[in-house]
Amino acid sequence: MSQALLTVIGEDRPGIVAAVTQALFTADCSIGDASMMRLGGYFTIMQVIDYPRDLGSVEMALDPAIKRLNLRVHLDPISSVALTADMPNTRVTVYGADHPGIVAGVTGALAAIGFNVIDLESESSGSAERPLYVMVIQGYAPEGVESVRKAVVPLREREGVEIGVHPIEAAVF
Amino acid sequence: MAVLSILTYPDPRLQRKAEPVSVFDDDLHHFVDDLTETMYAGPGGVGIAAPQVDRPQRIVIVDVRPKLGEDCHGLMVLINPELAAWEGMAVGREGCMSVPDFTGNVIRAERIQVQAQDASGRERSYECEGFEARAVQHEMDHLDGFLFLDRLVSRKIDLFRRKNYKK
Numbered sequence: 001m002s003q004a005l006l007t008v009i010g011e012d013r014p015g016i017v018a019a020v021t022q023a024l025f026t027a028d029c030s031i032g033d034a035s036m037m038r039l040g041g042y043f044t045i046m047q048v049i050d051y052p053r054d055l056g057s058v059e060m061a062l063d064p065a066i067k068r069l070n071l072r073v074h075l076d077p078i079s080s081v082a083l084t085a086d087m088p089n090t091r092v093t094v095y096g097a098d099h100p101g102i103v104a105g106v107t108g109a110l111a112a113i114g115f116n117v118i119d120l121e122s123e124s125s126g127s128a129e130r131p132l133y134v135m136v137i138q139g140y141a142p143e144g145v146e147s148v149r150k151a152v153v154p155l156r157e158r159e160g161v162e163i164g165v166h167p168i169e170a171a172v173f
Numbered sequence: 174m175a176v177l178s179i180l181t182y183p184d185p186r187l188q189r190k191a192e193p194v195s196v197f198d199d200d201l202h203h204f205v206d207d208l209t210e211t212m213y214a215g216p217g218g219v220g221i222a223a224p225q226v227d228r229p230q231r232i233v234i235v236d237v238r239p240k241l242g243e244d245c246h247g248l249m250v251l252i253n254p255e256l257a258a259w260e261g262m263a264v265g266r267e268g269c270m271s272v273p274d275f276t277g278n279v280i281r282a283e284r285i286q287v288q289a290q291d292a293s294g295r296e297r298s299y300e301c302e303g304f305e306a307r308a309v310q311h312e313m314d315h316l317d318g319f320l321f322l323d324r325l326v327s328r329k330i331d332l333f334r335r336k337n338y339k340k
Binding site for chain 2: 168169170171172173
C-alpha cells in the first residue's frame, strides 16, 4: 500500500462525504487521519488514504463524483513515515472582538518558543457590528505549558483578546 | 493475589450491564484484592472496574495517588456505587486500559458525591473533584456497559465552557 493526501473542495451540499468515500472504497483505498468540515459555503476534505495500485486508478474512481458534485480534487503522494510525531501537550483557546492580526500575533508568539501547531480550528461569528473570533489551537510546546502561558501574556493586552492555555493530559483509566 | 487479564474493545462483554453485589464474603474480598493488584499493574494504574476483567458485578476501584499523591481519598473500593450529586462540567482527555492506544475528549462532572459500599458492605460516601471525580465517573460507566468512546466530544466543545458560569 502507498499513501497519499487527498484534498477535496466543493460547494457544500448533502452527499459529498458519501460519494467520495464510496468511490475510495470501490478503488480498494482505506482512509486514515481525516479532517472534513464546512468552511464558509464550501465543504472541505483532507485525508490520508492508503491505495493499493497507482494514483491514476484512484482519480478514475473519484471522477464520477467529481463531475456530479462539481468538486475540486487534489492527490499528493506522501511518504508513510511522519517526520515528527509529537503528541499535543497544550491547548490554546483564543477569543475576542474580530480584527486583523489575531492569528498572526498568537501563532507568532507560539512559533518563537518552538511551539508546533498540530491542529488549529477557528470560527468567525457574532453579528456584523460585533464580530467575534474564536480559535482553538492544539500543539506541542517543547518547553511545556508554562512557557506558553508566559509567551501569550503580552498578547492579551496588545490584541485585546482572551487567551486560555490548558495542558492536554490524557489520563488512562 | 493475581493480576487478572483485561478485556479490550470490541469485546461484547464490556457492554453488559453489571449486576449489584449482594454477598460480601471471602470470595469478594479475594476478588477485590486481585482487581486492585490488576489496577496497579495497568498502564494508568489509577482505576478499574470489575467488568473489565470479565466479572459483571458493580465493583469499582479507584486510587489516584500515583497521579495526585496524598491529596485525594487514596484507595477507594466502591461496591454498588451511585452518584448522589454532581456539579460543574469539564472537558478532559481520557484513555482506557480496555481501549488501547486511543485517547479522546470527554465531558465529566467536576465535582461528585458518590455513595457506595466497601468490601465489607459498610455504607460509604465520598466527595471527589477534578481528576479523582473523572476517574470515578469513568469507572462507573463500565458498570453500565459504557466506554469513554460512547461519550466522545469534539475539541470545539471546549469553547462552550464559560469562565464564570452560575451554579
